[in-house]
Amino acid sequence: MKVLITGAAGQLGRALVEELGRRDWEAVATDLPEMDITDRDAIWRALSDHRPGVVINAAAATRVDDLEGDPDLAMKVNALGPRHLAVACRRLGAKLVHISTDYVFDGAKTGPYLEWDATNPLSIYGLSKLLGEEGVRQQCPDHFILRTAWLYGLPGPNFITAILARARQGQELKVVHDQRGTPTSAPALAAQVLALARTEAFGTYHATCQGEATWYEFALLILERAGLTVKVRPCTTEEFPRPARRPANSVLENRLLKLEGLDLMPSWQEAYNQFWDRYGEQL
Numbered sequence: 001m002k003v004l005i006t007g008a009a010g011q012l013g014r015a016l017v018e019e020l021g022r023r024d025w026e027a028v029a030t031d032l033p034e035m036d037i038t039d040r041d042a043i044w045r046a047l048s049d050h051r052p053g054v055v056i057n058a059a060a061a062t063r064v065d066d067l068e069g070d071p072d073l074a075m076k077v078n079a080l081g082p083r084h085l086a087v088a089c090r091r092l093g094a095k096l097v098h099i100s101t102d103y104v105f106d107g108a109k110t111g112p113y114l115e116w117d118a119t120n121p122l123s124i125y126g127l128s129k130l131l132g133e134e135g136v137r138q139q140c141p142d143h144f145i146l147r148t149a150w151l152y153g154l155p156g157p158n159f160i161t162a163i164l165a166r167a168r169q170g171q172e173l174k175v176v177h178d179q180r181g182t183p184t185s186a187p188a189l190a191a192q193v194l195a196l197a198r199t200e201a202f203g204t205y206h207a208t209c210q211g212e213a214t215w216y217e218f219a220l221l222i223l224e225r226a227g228l229t230v231k232v233r234p235c236t237t238e239e240f241p242r243p244a245r246r247p248a249n250s251v252l253e254n255r256l257l258k259l260e261g262l263d264l265m266p267s268w269q270e271a272y273n274q275f276w277d278r279y280g281e282q283l
């Protein structure tokens, strides 16, 4: 099986390339500048040259706060880009795996979100990702859309690198304790993506690690594993204002993966411990 990855230099893209290296699947890793998913000709060239059986779209504009001031970029990369990929995959008979986000929800639900819950994004990023999902559904029937959340991997920057940088300067940390979600490691998600991509169980899935935490609780585990003993104070979202609104409840349940017997995601603590054991020296 030949797999073409877009956004291969990003957190998930790197984990996918590494995971594919452990299997007998051939990986074609692409990223900016040679493969820009907003460029239909570049997509067409890459797909017709390589003829992959599976395309995994790990490319996205992910700077959530910056995108509030640049909605055109969000729409080009996160809404139109996936649609262009979907058209090309349909025409060339490739499966398309597309990655989406918990930010398609508004966080007002009590309890974990299921795949069929109503979406209502609070941010430009969330809206652009929702439109990207719709483009994929409309243009390529052989698709998998995986909504993930609180993703971390190499190279970052991400929540882990931010916490470690501040703690290493000996600063007291203030960390948000009123947003709930599930930290999800890129290596764990990469293994899940590839397991699903082998099948024909097309559709929209939630794919996060198991369990839930606040950012504060996640920060405590990060500091414990790094052996850093700085003072950490829980705070509210209001105390930490950011340009983009975030859902207070970002917890997704992998209900459809479970129903299909395909849920491989570990607990968020187990995934973080494995991530730290494998990559901690690089952080």
Ligand SMILES: NC(=O)c1ccc[n+]([C@@H]2O[C@H](COP(=O)([O-])OP(=O)(O)OC[C@H]3O[C@@H](n4cnc5c(N)ncnc54)[C@H](OP(=O)(O)O)[C@@H]3O)[C@@H](O)[C@H]2O)c1
Pocket: 006, 007, 008, 009, 010, 011, 012, 013, 031, 032, 035, 036, 037, 038, 057, 058, 059, 060, 061, 062, 077, 081, 099, 100, 101, 102, 129, 148, 149, 150, 151, 152, 156
């Ligand atoms: N990070 C999270 O917390 C999180 C949570 C939920 C869902 N997700 C979703 O998970 C997926 C993977 O996220 P990630 O954290 O791995 O993202 P990431 O680290 O930001 O990687 C995205 C990659 O896509 C590249 N890219 C940007 N615009 C592109 C374009 N027009 N054409 C081709 N490549 C482009 C980026 O390059 P540059 O770095 O040069 O821009 C980067 O290499 C995304 O779909 C994201 O929306 C992420």
